[in-house]
Amino acid sequence: MLYESPSNRLPSSQNEEGIALYIHWPFCLSKCPYCDFNSFVAKNIPQERFAQALINELRHSAEQQAAVPLNSIYFGGGTPSLMSPSTVEALIDQATQLFRPKDSLEITLEANPTSVEIDRLTTFRKAGVNRVSLGIQSLDPVSLKALGRQHSVAQAIDALTLARKTFPRVSFDLIYAREGQTLSQWEKELHQALTLVNDHLSLYQLTIEEGTVFARQYEKGQITLPDESLSADMLVATQTITNAHGLLNYEVSNYAQAGAESKHNLAYWRYQDYIGIGPGAHGRIRFNQQLYATERIRNPTTWLKATEKQGHGLSVMEPLSPADKAREMLLMGLRLSEGVNATNFAKRCGISLIEAVNEPILKAAIEEDYLHWDQKILRTTSSGRLRLNTLLEALLN
Ligand SMILES: C[S@@+](CC[C@H](N)C(=O)[O-])C[C@H]1O[C@@H](n2cnc3c(N)ncnc32)[C@H](O)[C@@H]1O
Ligand code: SF4
Incomplete structure (x- = not known):
């Protein structure tokens, strides 16, 4: 629809x-x-x-x-x-x-x-x-x-x-x-x-x-x-x-x-607002303080026809829950060497960074030197980034 x-x-x-x-x-x-x-x-x-x-x-x-x-x-x-x-x-x-x-x-x-x-x-x-x-x-x-x-x-x-x-x-x-x-x-x-x-x-x-x-x-x-x-x-x-x-x-x-x-x-990667236009493009945009995920029709011909008819080819426009946002912001932000800022995280997602992760895994990952956490910023170490996908999967479990 x-x-x-x-x-x-x-x-x-x-x-x-x-x-x-x-x-x-x-x-x-x-x-x-x-x-x-x-x-x-x-x-x-x-x-x-x-x-x-x-x-x-x-x-x-x-x-x-x-x-x-x-x-x-x-x-x-x-x-x-x-x-x-x-x-x-x-x-x-x-x-x-x-x-x-x-x-x-x-x-x-x-x-x-x-x-x-x-x-x-x-x-x-x-x-x-x-x-x-x-x-x-x-x-x-x-x-x-x-x-x-x-x-x-x-x-x-x-x-x-x-x-x-x-x-x-x-x-x-x-x-x-x-x-x-x-x-x-x-x-x-x-x-x-x-x-x-x-x-x-x-x-x-x-x-x-x-x-x-x-x-x-x-x-x-x-x-x-x-x-x-x-x-x-x-x-x-x-x-x-x-x-x-x-x-x-x-x-x-x-x-x-x-x-x-x-x-x-x-x-x-910092999980800020972006508009995506054109076939299959994704966006993350805010209306009335609520963050939405947007997606456009993937097939170029179908997208073209819809856009000519109604002015846009949006196929998805869904509000994101605090848990959705937290997951996405961590998946993106832990790719960056600067890491994820806890204050920005809470403001953007509506839950704290610590609430969003599996705490025993967080502790273990810090001990193993895969993650670094100083109560303000959570970031991956270089050895953490070598196994980023496994680490994220466990952390967001
Ligand atoms: C949108 S794509 C390509 C842009 C442009 N059409 C081109 O081919 O140069 C962006 C980049 O993703 C990388 N890429 C695409 N598929 C990949 C894959 N399976 N594994 C690793 N890198 C990939 C390529 O380096 C590519 O330049
Ligand atoms: S198929 Fe197109 S977009 Fe993909 S890598 Fe080749 S030229 Fe770039």
């Missing part, structure tokens, strides 16, 4: 902290075998209809969130570098008119380093994008092929070089702990990556996601991944090498120079 618009508005005074805005572009040139993001390969994309539908959703969201300060805009995907630059420009213009943009407004666009997209980087900059996040994935040609990527290592390096000349802030993504990869191969690749780095890097360990080509091959034993001990060694090496290069491991998979952390992604 589709959601009916509430008449409640959040007075701007309730949200001086501001919001983050996520815009999802669900199309890609091809589907990578490891990826379970809401992305589709489509030959003829009705760019103008999609642009108008995104603007409709933006206006609808702004009706619900009167003039709140805007901290960040993030064009994610799919492959938003396949969007027409005029659509990106129109969305930035609308967002900055409908909300109150902060002087420090961060506008990120995810880009793939294929030639079509590299040619557009300068136009995206002119449209107002001030940060780009490039999906490089690997600097090894054989691995790029195995990951099903549509670009070469040379194209990736050219894209990075051009991006660094064009944008004040540049990040790129690499995937490691890939099939057959040794520790020393990864260390060598990472050292090479660090010669190309600007101010931010996202380094993900390959995960096998349900429903992907890799998941089917994995089930049949056609691909194997590094075992737990090698993956842990790779993570420790990653932290040591990036730290020595002046990048701080501020989130499990994210590394930045001090002050160059992604403002947008920090909003998710």
Whole structure:
């Protein structure tokens, strides 16, 4: 059932902290075998209809969130570098008119380093994008092929070089702990990556996601991944090498120079308000002091039709209980090296941090040096972050 618009508005005074805005572009040139993001390969994309539908959703969201300060805009995907630059420009213009943009407004666009997209980087900059996040994935040609990527290592390096000349802030993504990869191969690749780095890097360990080509091959034993001990060694090496290069491991998979952390992604991890528009996008927004989870229709065609008909493609708008919020805030916040602030937690969730966790597990995890707790901040230690999923599962049990 589709959601009916509430008449409640959040007075701007309730949200001086501001919001983050996520815009999802669900199309890609091809589907990578490891990826379970809401992305589709489509030959003829009705760019103008999609642009108008995104603007409709933006206006609808702004009706619900009167003039709140805007901290960040993030064009994610799919492959938003396949969007027409005029659509990106129109969305930035609308967002900055409908909300109150902060002087420090961060506008990120995810880009793939294929030639079509590299040619557009300068136009995206002119449209107002001030940060780009490039999906490089690997600097090894054989691995790029195995990951099903549509670009070469040379194209990736050219894209990075051009991006660094064009944008004040540049990040790129690499995937490691890939099939057959040794520790020393990864260390060598990472050292090479660090010669190309600007101010931010996202380094993900390959995960096998349900429903992907890799998941089917994995089930049949056609691909194997590094075992737990090698993956842990790779993570420790990653932290040591990036730290020595002046990048701080501020989130499990994210590394930045001090002050160059992604403002947008920090909003998710700090569990602040964000609007998500476009097919399948999620949001966390407040009405009358109540936090709601929002979701949009995942299928791009169904989403487009609904948005054209009723001005939005919301499929879910659910109030979150204190227990829901506590769980989500801990799942997010314990990924950050800064941890979770107990005062912010109680204010946001309506229950105390200690009430929200399994206390015997908390005590044991502190004794084992997986967690650190000083009565104000709960954070994972580096050994805690090595086993974060198991730790969270036990703590929230
Ligand atoms: C939205 S996706 C990709 C953005 C862009 N379309 C691209 O391919 O570069 C964001 C990032 O998630 C990472 N990622 C996606 N699936 C992954 C998986 N199964 N394991 C590890 N990292 C993954 C990739 O590094 C990717 O760049
Ligand atoms: S990794 Fe990027 S390009 Fe590949 S399918 Fe996922 S979103 Fe598309």
